[in-house]
Amino acid sequence: MGADSPPSSSSTAPVAGVGAKNTVKQYHRIVVGFLLGFFVVLVLYTTLSSQFGSRTAIGVLQSLSAVRTDQATGAAPPLPSSNTPSNLAQEEDGGHKNDKPNKTEEEHIQDDAHRIGKNNQSEAKLDVNNNGQNAEKTGQPAANDASDRMEEELIRQEIDQGSNKNDTIMEPAATAPRKPICDLSDPRYDICEISGDARTMGANRTVLYVPPVGELGSDGQEWSIRDQSRKHLEFVNKVTVKSLNASQSLAAPECTSRHAVRALVFAMNGLTSNPWHDFSDVLIPLFITTRALEGEVQFLVSDLQPWFVDKYRLVLKNLSRYDIIDFNQDGGVRCYPHVTVGLRSHRDLGIDPARAPRNYTMLDFRLYIREIYRLPSAGVSIPYKEANSNAAAAAPGAPAEQLQRKPRLMLINRGRTRKFVNFPEIVGAVQKAGFEVIPIEPRRDLSVEDFARTVDSCDVLMGAHGAGLTNFFFLRTNAVMLQVVPWGHMEHPSMAFYGGPAKEMRLRDVEYSIADVESTLYDKYGKDNPVVSDPESIHKQGWQLGMRYYWIEQDIRLNVTRFAPTLQKVLQMIRE
Template structure:
C-alpha cells in the first residue's frame, strides 16, 4: 500500500519540481530583460542614452530668436558604395525597374533620421502640387526630404512629396515645361532650419554627404524655401552645384530629369562617417568646402597668433548671447583674457549676421569660448588646432553638450575643452530655494522630459564665471595650441 502511494506521489514531485524550476528560470530571464531594457531612467553609466531615448532621441538646439544622365566611372562606384553601406532597406516602394536602379529599392531609410528616394528614367516634378511622376514604379510613395525622421515635431514643418507611377505618356501626368540634362536633388529647409545648429546637422552636412560626388553637375530643388536662408548659404551651395537653387514648392514649371534623388543622408550629429560616404570624404572635407565658399585663409591656429591685427598674440573669441545662458560678467572676462595675453574679440551671431563676415572672424580665432547653444556651431570655421571651450550650464547637461559639440570637435581637428558651471556660478541659485530639486537633483528634472529640462536649465540660466577658474582654463587652452 505504501509502495503504491509512493509511486503515485513521485510523478507529482517531479511535476512540481519542473514547475518550480520553470518559474525560477522565467524570473531570471525577466530580471535580465529588465536590467538590459528597463533600467531606471538615470542608472549609472546609462543616463545619457536613456535621457535621449526618453526625449525621442531629439537634440533640439534652441535659439533666442526663433525665426546629363548620371555620370559613369568613379561617381557611379561611389554611389553604389553609399547605397550598400546604408542601413537595411525599409519602407520599400518597389524594386527598381523600368529605369530604376537594378537590385536597389526606390526609397529606403539610410539611417533612423533620413530617407532617400533615387529614381531614373522619365521623371517629372510638379512641385506646385508636391508630386513627382516616375516611370518604372507601380505604387505611390510619400516622403519628406529632411534628415530628422526621428523627430515628429520637426517633421510636422516639412512638406510631404508623393512619388506617383508614370504608367504611360497618356496618363494624367503633366507635360514637361523645363528639361534638365543633369540629375536633380530635392531637399527641404523646413523643420528646425533657421537655427544654425540645425542648419548644419540636419541640412548642410547631409547635403554635402549626398551631393559632393556629382561634382557640381546637379540641380538643387529646395522645398520650404526661406529666401534669406538661401542667400546666407549660397556661397556653400556654389561648392556643390553650378546652378541656382529652385524654389520647387512655388515654381510653376514642371521640371523633368533623367534622374532624381529626394532626401539627404544623415550619418551623425555635425559629422561624416568616411566609410559610409561616397569617395570616403570626411568632415574635414566638408570644412574645406566651407573655407573655399567663404574665402577663409587661416588653415592652422597658433599660440603665437597669426591673424591680422593681433600683434603676435593668440586671439580669443567670446561668443556672446543676448537672453538666456548669457555671461553676466562678460566685460570682466574680456579684461582677464587680455591680461593673460590674448587679443580678445566679443561677438554675438544671430539669424541676421552676415555669414561670410562672421566666418572670417571665427577663422581668425585661436580659442573660442561660449555657453552651450547654437552659436558654438561656428566651430566649423575654426582653423585646424584651435581650441573650443564649451561652457556647460549647471544641471547635468553633459550628455547634451557631448553629442552636439564635444563629439564632433575631434573629427573637425579642433581641440575641445569643457568648462562645467558650478552652482555658485549659476543664476539659478538666486531663483530657487537651496533645497529645490532644480538645484539638488537635476536628474529628477530630467525625468520630467525635455520641456522641463529646457525650462529649468536652458531658458532660465545665466552664468557669472569664476574669474580664477576662467584664467586657469585660458592657460590650459594656451598650452593646447600648436
C-alpha cells in the same frame, strides 16, 4: 581462232571497266547536281524570304543555336538584333512598341531544332516556313548517304558558328532586380531615388516615375515623405513620390522642360534660423548627398527660405552650378534623368565616413567650408604661431618679448538664453590671463563671409554651450574651442554636439563645467530644489522639462577665479 570468232571473257574486261567508270562519273554528277540544286534552292528561298519578312534557313539555324545556348545556360532566348529581318509585331500601345515574337514562328523554330538535333538521322530535312515546305524537294534521290552526311556537316558548321556568335554577342546580360524607389528604413531620414523618366510637379509637391514599357505593371506605388534630414519634424511638409502603373503612365503629364542634369528635392524649413540646425539639418546633409556630384545637380527647394539662400549662397552655389528652383511655386513639369527626394544624414552635426560617398569626414567638411570662404589652406598654422613666425623673420635677432603677439580669443555672448550675465567681468579676466579678446554677440544679419574671416583670425573660440560655437568651422587646424558647460548634467550633449565634432575636425576641445552657484537657477529655485540639487531627476521626467530649465531658463554668472586655471590651460596649449 579466226577473226570472226566470238570474243572471249578476257576481252570484255576493258568494256566492263569503262562501264564502271561511266557509272561512277554518273554517280558523281548526281551528287554534284543534287548539291548544286540544293544550294540554288536555298539561295532562292533566302532571297525571297528576306523580301516577304520570313526567316531564312540560315537564320533558323542561328536561332536554333541561340536556343541551344540558352537551354544550356538556363536563360531565355535573346531577341534578334535590330538589323536582323524578323516577323516581330510592332503594335502601338500608348506610344510604345510591343516587341513580342510571333508564337507560331517560335514553335516552328523549336520543331526544327528537335529534328536537326538528331545527329544519326539519315533523312535530316529542314523546314523553312510555316506551310511545311521541304527545301530538299529538288528531284534528286531522297536517300543518298553521301549527300546526307555532307548536309549534316554543313548544318553542324552553321550551328557551331551561330553558337560562337551567341556566346559573345547575343547572350543577354543578367540584370539586377530594381531596388525600391524610396527607402524609409533610416531612423533619421527618408529618401527616394528615381533613375529614368522622372517628372517633378512642384505646385502639387509631387514627383512621378514613369517606368519603361517592360516594367509597367498593373500596380503603382506611392510614398509621402518629409524631404529633409529630420523625418519626424511635423512642421516639415511632405512630398509625394509616385511610381506609375500601366494605365497611369498613359495619362502622365507631358514635360514642359527637359534637363540633362540630375535634381535634388529638399526642404529649407524646419529648425533652421539657428546656425547649429542650419549646418546639422541642411548644409552637412547637403554635403553628404551632393558633394560627390561636383556641382552637377539642380536644387528644387520646397518651403524655400530666402534668408537662408542669401546667407549661405556661397555654399549652395558651390554644391550646385544651376539655378535654385522654388519648388512650391514651380507650375511646370520638369523632366530629369535622375531625381533624389530628401537629404541623407548620419547624426547630429556629424558625418559617418563609412556611409559617406568617398568616405567624407567632418574634417573634409571643415576644409571644404574654409575653401569656399577663401580662408587660408590647411597647412597654415594658427594665427598666433603664424604671426610670431612672420615677425621673427622680419626682425631677426629682436627680443622674443617684443615679437610675441598675444593669442586672440573670440568671446561669444548669447543674446537670450544661457548668456553670460557678468560678461564685462569675463572679458577682463580673459585679458588678464594674456589673451587679446574679441567680444561678439552673433546676429542673423552678420555677413557670413566677414564673420568667417574674423573667426579665422582667432586662436580660441569661447562661448556657452549653444549655436554660436557652430562657428568653429572657420577655425584653423589645432585652434581651441573653449566650451562653457551649463549646470544640469549637460556634459553629454556638450560633447556630442560640439566636443566630438571639434575633435573630428582636428580642433582642440576644452570644456569648463560650471558649478551650481554659477547658474542663475540657483538664485531662482534655491540650492535644495531638484532643479539644482538633482538634475537627473528632472531629465528622467522627459526631455521637455530638461529643455525648459537647463536650455531655456538658465543663464551663467561665471566665477572668474574658478575659471582662471582653465584659461591658463588653454594658453599653454596655444603656445606649445
